[in-house]
Each structure stands twice: as C-alpha cells, then as structure tokens.
Amino acid sequence: MTTTPPLAASNARVKDARRLSRRSVRTERRLFLADGPKAVEGALGSPGTAVEVFATVAATETYAALAAAADGAGVRWTLVEDKALASLSDSVTPAGVVAVCRHLDRPLADLLASDRPRRLVAICADVRDPGNAGTVVRCADAAGADLVVLAGSSVDAHNPKTVRASVGSVFHLPLAVEADAASAVRAAQAAGLVVLAADGAGEVDLHAPEAEPLLARPTAWLFGNEAWGLPAELAELADHRVRIPIHGRAESLNLSTAAALCLYASARAQRSPAG
Known part of the structure; x- marks a missing residue:
C-alpha cells in the first residue's frame, strides 16, 4: 500500500482516471470506474478486473478489509484527497473509494x-x-x-x-x-x-x-x-x-x-x- 501523501485532483493519474466518466473513453480504453465499497469489493473479488483503487484516508480506515484484499490481490491502493475522490465519483455523497477496472463484457x-x-x-x-x-x-x-x-x-x-x-x-x-x-x-x-x-x-x-x-x-x-x-x-x-x-x-x-x-x-x- 502506498505511503506517499494523498494525491490531489490535479494529479495526472487522477485526471486520467476521471476521463473514464465519458463513455467514448471507456469504450476506447476498455476501462471503467466502480464507485463505492460494494462495487470495489466485487471488483477485487473478480480476478484480474481491478487495476487500481483510489481511496481517501478516512475510507482506508473504514474499509480496511478492502485495502487488505487489494494488497493481497496485488492491486495498487492509492490515497487521494477528498476533492480528488469526489471528482472520480458521480454519487451525491461519495463513499470514499473508487476502483479503475477492466471491462467485463465478453462476446x-x-x-x-x-x-x-x-x-x-x-x-x-x-x-x-x-x-x-x-x-x-x-x-x-x-x-x-x-x-x-x-x-x-x-x-x-x-x-x-x-x-x-x-x-x-x-x-x-x-x-x-x-x-x-x-x-x-x-x-x-x-x-x-x-x-x-x-x-x-x-x-x-x-x-x-x-x-x-x-x-x-x-x-x-x-x-x-x-x-x-x-x-x-x-x-x-x-x-x-x-x-x-x-x-x-x-x-x-x-x-x-x-x-x-x-x-x-x-x-x-x-x-x-x-x-
């Protein structure tokens, strides 16, 4: 798990993930955002699906089991500032954790x-x-x-x-x-x-x-x-x-x-x- 300071909304990785809010970008890159603890839990439980998890410090403490699951699966858990997390979530009250995931559909x-x-x-x-x-x-x-x-x-x-x-x-x-x-x-x-x-x-x-x-x-x-x-x-x-x-x-x-x-x-x- 990262020990660096939380990333700001202006960080290049955060901005890159934020582009996945657009369908055209999701389709092109075959990536999407899973917002909230249930979605992140599902992504981490699906081998090879989660690429990276962005979480606030508070959410990391609240969802310690998710952080441990990410660590066990070799998925990067990245701390971000509250505003950075809010920019990745379309929820009115963000839960503090969002995963970047590979597309799920198959032919x-x-x-x-x-x-x-x-x-x-x-x-x-x-x-x-x-x-x-x-x-x-x-x-x-x-x-x-x-x-x-x-x-x-x-x-x-x-x-x-x-x-x-x-x-x-x-x-x-x-x-x-x-x-x-x-x-x-x-x-x-x-x-x-x-x-x-x-x-x-x-x-x-x-x-x-x-x-x-x-x-x-x-x-x-x-x-x-x-x-x-x-x-x-x-x-x-x-x-x-x-x-x-x-x-x-x-x-x-x-x-x-x-x-x-x-x-x-x-x-x-x-x-x-x-x-």
Whole structure:
C-alpha cells in the first residue's frame, strides 16, 4: 500500500482516471470506474478486473478489509484527497473509494458456447436507464441466472450508475453486449434456449399451470424498454410471449419488478423436483 501523501485532483493519474466518466473513453480504453465499497469489493473479488483503487484516508480506515484484499490481490491502493475522490465519483455523497477496472463484457457467442450449460439468461433490449439495467443485473444474479445480455441501444453496461445499481452483481455473472437485439435472440435460440418475451399482451400467463413446462426449460427472458416495451418485430421472434397478471388497478409493472418476477419464476420451476 502506498505511503506517499494523498494525491490531489490535479494529479495526472487522477485526471486520467476521471476521463473514464465519458463513455467514448471507456469504450476506447476498455476501462471503467466502480464507485463505492460494494462495487470495489466485487471488483477485487473478480480476478484480474481491478487495476487500481483510489481511496481517501478516512475510507482506508473504514474499509480496511478492502485495502487488505487489494494488497493481497496485488492491486495498487492509492490515497487521494477528498476533492480528488469526489471528482472520480458521480454519487451525491461519495463513499470514499473508487476502483479503475477492466471491462467485463465478453462476446455473446463465446458465452453461449461455454462448456457450462446455460439455463437462465436475461436479455435486455433497448433498456436506457442505468439504474434499471443495474437492477436487472442484480435480480438476475439473485435468481441464479447464468448470463445477462445488454442488447440493441441499451445503456452502457459500464456506466457508473449501472455498476452502482447492480450493488456488485455486475462482477458476479457473465455479461455480454450485443448491438443487434434480434441477433441476441437468435443466438440464444441457436444455443438451445427457449426465448420468453415479457409482454403485457402475451398469450401465456406467467402464473398459469401451462406456463410451468416452459419455465422449467433452459430459458432466455427478453425484456424491453422501460417506456415502450418490446417492438412488435422483436417480440415476434420470441418462442412465446408471457404476461404477468395484473390483479389490481395498476397499469403495469416497472421493468426491474417485472424482471424479478419472471426470473424467479424460472428459477423456481428449474429447481423444482420436476424441473
């Protein structure tokens, strides 16, 4: 661990890391910032991901276990002034620790061709809000999913808000980015997954008995945009369209809630004795 004085915001290394707040720089350099203790913990627990950790003196004392983990992993732990740390964080109240990390995504074809069978996948098509994207990743992780795909014009998977909303889950399961959502659907089908589109007008009721055999199969759930859902042409590519029943007067469910219900329904069916 460094014993030099904390770096100022004007330091060249700090300024270089600060450039990663721009998507174009993240894409070019294949690096991103993980902000907060949960994100840093996840990065340090993912071998080869964390490059350097910037932390204030106070945070180093508070998160001594993280500092020790960085030291054990051979990741540089750099002390910075409070203003320098604030310049690296987009949080209203920075937690005092930010990691520079290597990009996490891998080609979808490689992940689907893995020796490990994929039984539960989440495909997000044109999901624009980083908080929603990160929460879907968190839900997928909690449900035991094998893979998350951000497809089409979805938000940057390495956006600081996406990473923070995942509460570390972005480091726990494989992640793919696919520019064409239709290609992601076809790739999942080619890999033997049944694609279920979450659609309020779907012909299958998620809670109906006839849904159980579908849910028990290796599945890729297809989720659409927060505001307008799935385009008709994309929903038609799915093997089935599944609706979540609305028993009250609410017009609909938000994306992350719908994703949690669908993913957990599959997780339950796949883990049942008959699954």
